[in-house]
Amino acid sequence: MFPCIERIAEPPPDDAHIEIAPTVLYVGTPVVLITSLNLDGTTNISPMSSVWMLFDRVVLGMTSTSKGRENAVRNRQIVLNFPSPDLWPKVEAIARGTGCNPVPPHKEKIGYKFEPEKFEASGFTPQASAVVRPQRIAECPIQFEAEVIVCHDPGGDWPKERPEAFQIIEARVVRVHAHPDIVIPGTNHIDTAKWQPLLYVFRHYFGTGFDLGRTFKSEI
Numbered sequence: 001m002f003p004c005i006e007r008i009a010e011p012p013p014d015d016a017h018i019e020i021a022p023t024v025l026y027v028g029t030p031v032v033l034i035t036s037l038n039l040d041g042t043t044n045i046s047p048m049s050s051v052w053m054l055f056d057r058v059v060l061g062m063t064s065t066s067k068g069r070e071n072a073v074r075n076r077q078i079v080l081n082f083p084s085p086d087l088w089p090k091v092e093a094i095a096r097g098t099g100c101n102p103v104p105p106h107k108e109k110i111g112y113k114f115e116p117e118k119f120e121a122s123g124f125t126p127q128a129s130a131v132v133r134p135q136r137i138a139e140c141p142i143q144f145e146a147e148v149i150v151c152h153d154p155g156g157d158w159p160k161e162r163p164e165a166f167q168i169i170e171a172r173v174v175r176v177h178a179h180p181d182i183v184i185p186g187t188n189h190i191d192t193a194k195w196q197p198l199l200y201v202f203r204h205y206f207g208t209g210f211d212l213g214r215t216f217k218s219e220i
């Protein structure tokens, strides 16, 4: 591995910031509802937000004790369903639910319950996928069907015995679906005037604000 990284011994003075120790580092990422296949063939829904995308890949951080991670690693097929901001109450309706039975003790302690029927509990509607077995969530305007390529533990000194241990899942997107009303007619472009992701910002739900401008690579 890498040798010890040398740190600056005397930080420079900084009147513009104060040093803080936040309990979470969630500055703002989209909420994604991962659908995955349970052993009995039903579909589980796992709300999550530790996600990024590059080219045809998506990378997810999922806690080791979640049913979604277990299903994704076993079945290697998932769907990433992206809710719009108005759907946040349905997301929150299953926030305390897990497909794991028994509920892992560290989750039980903070009020999680076994929830085998996430579609019913949330009010979301199941929709068959085109190329993978887990169902999609019909209400979500953008859906990525994906196949899991690799799953690994975080590097460094993250203690595996911590109940919040997690794994990093890399998946390849094999099919993208969008509601027609957020697609610019006759193109493959999402109309950003019509689509907003639901964002998870320091454990609060947000929509996005106004369009501030575009990067030089934007095609529309």
Ligand SMILES: Cc1cc2nc3c(=O)[nH]c(=O)nc-3n(C[C@H](O)[C@H](O)[C@H](O)COP(=O)(O)O)c2cc1C
Pocket (backbone or CB within 6 Å): 031, 044, 045, 046, 047, 048, 049, 050, 051, 061, 062, 063, 065, 066, 067, 068, 069, 091, 092, 095, 096, 097, 098, 099, 100, 200
């Ligand atoms: C908005 C939101 C974001 C979340 N983000 C993550 C995440 O990025 N990774 C993760 O493992 N769990 C995340 N969780 C917690 C999971 O939803 C939780 O572990 C749940 O039990 C997963 O369901 P499952 O056990 O049926 O897979 C998030 C929950 C909510 C409500």
